[in-house]
Amino acid sequence: MSRLSPARRAALNALLEAERSGSFVRDVLERADARPSDARDAAFALRLALGVTATRGCVDELLDRFLAKPNRVKLPVRMALRVAAFELVYLDAMPEVAVSQGVELVRARAASAAGMANAVLRRVAEARVGYLAAEDALAEARAAFSRARRAGLPLWLVEQIVAARGEAAAEQLTAAELEPAPVSFHLNPRNAPADTSAGAGEELVPLPGCFTPGNASAFIATRALARGEAVASDTTAQLIATTCVAAGSCLEIGAGRGTKTYVMAAQSERAGMARTHVAAELSPRKVELNRKRLEESGLARGVSFATGDCRHLDQVLTACDAAAGERVRYDTVLLDAPCSGTGTMRRHPEIPWRLEPADVAPGGALPALQLALLTEASRRVAVGGQLVYATCSVLAEENERVVDAFLASEEGRDFELAPLPEAPIFQEALFHETGAYLDEAENERGMLQTIPALGRPDGHFAARLVRRS
Known part of the structure; x- marks a missing residue:
């Protein structure tokens, strides 16, 4: 059993609090009592929390492929799975680390679900490349699905951006979507x-x-x-x-x-x-x-x-x-x-x-x-x-x-x-x-x-x- 990192624990806690209260997850993590004391852990916790929030629909879509009863997974367990799946899919994390930490996140909320988490996250790790490439989509729609998934955005929204601003602008926006914006x-x-x-x-x-x-x-x-x-x-x-x-x-x-x-x-x-x-x-x-x-x-x-x-x-x-x-x-x-x-x-x-x-x-x-x-x-x-x-x-x-x-x-x-x-x-x-x-x-x-x-x-x-x- 590996030790759960403070950053992942803080990210999960902030995501759950934001879900319960309707707050912005960034605002939750700006509180001193919610973020880790170490600056690097605090930065990683924010990266995870913002990333999960931004990509939640895509992450859920992939998780649901491997959950036996998706609608019966309780929110704390699903949120813990989202954190690990985000790492695997969007941060290209080492599977052994992300899966192990994801299992510990789930165990911290529901010990009985740890075995399920291990099986699901291993399958997510195996499927992540094909998911982002939209290998499951029809050939004529594959590029559109892949663009939306790589950005973690709903397909309908990316299609609207393409319709409004063209292919090049949509590619520009989606390529930047999960990267930090400059602060002025x-x-x-x-x-x-x-x-x-x-x-x-x-x-x-x-x-x-x-x-x-x-x-x-x-x-x-x-x-x-x-x-x-x-x-x-x-x-x-x-x-x-x-x-x-x-x-x-x-x-x-x-x-x-x-x-x-x-x-x-x-x-x-x-x-x-x-x-x-x-x-x-x-x-x-x-x-x-x-x-x-x-x-x-x-x-x-x-x-x-x-x-x-x-x-x-x-x-x-x-x-x-x-x-x-x-x-x-x-x-x-x-x-x-x-x-x-x-x-x-x-x-x-x-x-x-x-x-x-x-x-x-x-x-x-x-x-x-x-x-x-x-x-x-x-x-x-x-x-x-x-x-x-x-x-x-x-x-x-x-x-x-x-x-x-x-x-x-x-x-x-x-x-x-x-x-x-x-x-x-x-x-x-x-x-x-x-x-x-x-x-x-x-x-x-x-x-x-x-x-x-x-x-x-x-x-x-x-x-x-x-x-x-």
Whole structure:
């Protein structure tokens, strides 16, 4: 009997707790009492927990081939089997080690199931290469099945990505799916971090204030984030937030915890732009987190907050309208729309196996909500003002098709697509290089769609619409 490793034990415990509570497994393992004290064990536990979460449907599919009664396997035992199967299939672990440790994981939860675990995991070890190659699929479908399995994603989702972005982009995304995403930060121009000993890494986008350290963990350990000296944010998300910085008034819809609010406030400081900003969000808790961070960072000047369902902005903005003595229209409106998050699955591995095809189908729950929010947001844009629609999705149904549906509507007839590099911020000398980068990155219609790749930022979409009348 081999000794069960602390990393595998911690991963299993975190996975079970996340399943019970509905928490994100990353959040569970960030607690000091949940992760191993040794840094290497903690890193391996996180790798296992995130990997199992990301690939659970594929891992279960393979396990179920060898379980006599799959539906009768209790969750602790199944989760332990998932950990070992993930190691075997996706980490290419030595079979004798992964099988032995998997048996001990199962034994720790149900001693009577250890023999079954040994037999099942040995068969998984034998089948892993053929499973990833989709040798069981029909010849004409083998490539599609193999691509989905190698990424640990549902087949339907990979097919949607192919339909939306093409074969090459889908291969790029799936090749990166189980690898870590780069970690970038946005620095506070009022209170820059004194300790940058983590060192600058590769510049992913030429963007003032954006910092991608060579060692993200070391930078986080300096506590710069806790002191308000920086905020963690994907590079492309920072780029989209920067697009929305302009003199005058700004309404941000879907502000969340305020990452883009922070970036916009920081960039307006760098550009010397006088502006006011209303950050609107459904969750009162997130509004308070946003407020607190901005105040502690010294970036709260000119920023106010509104809470409520932004499908009904007249209700959400009642206090703003009352203070102005009129129904306010804004020079810039950013709609950071709720979406599938399919561009951020590397960071949020719960997404692919929680998402349902109907959620993102034409007329589905998410596209319908996005169009309703975009239509409502448009009513608050001043003549000559800009409306930026943004998601962290790679699916066309949530992105350009929502924009096209809006432009074809009565509310959209006063708007037209405008290139992102023509946004006011990129006319400033400090941001010329960023505008030139965007000019190369946007598509032929002037919209931005990025696709995750190895070592590259997440998948984000942005369209800039200008109100002509």
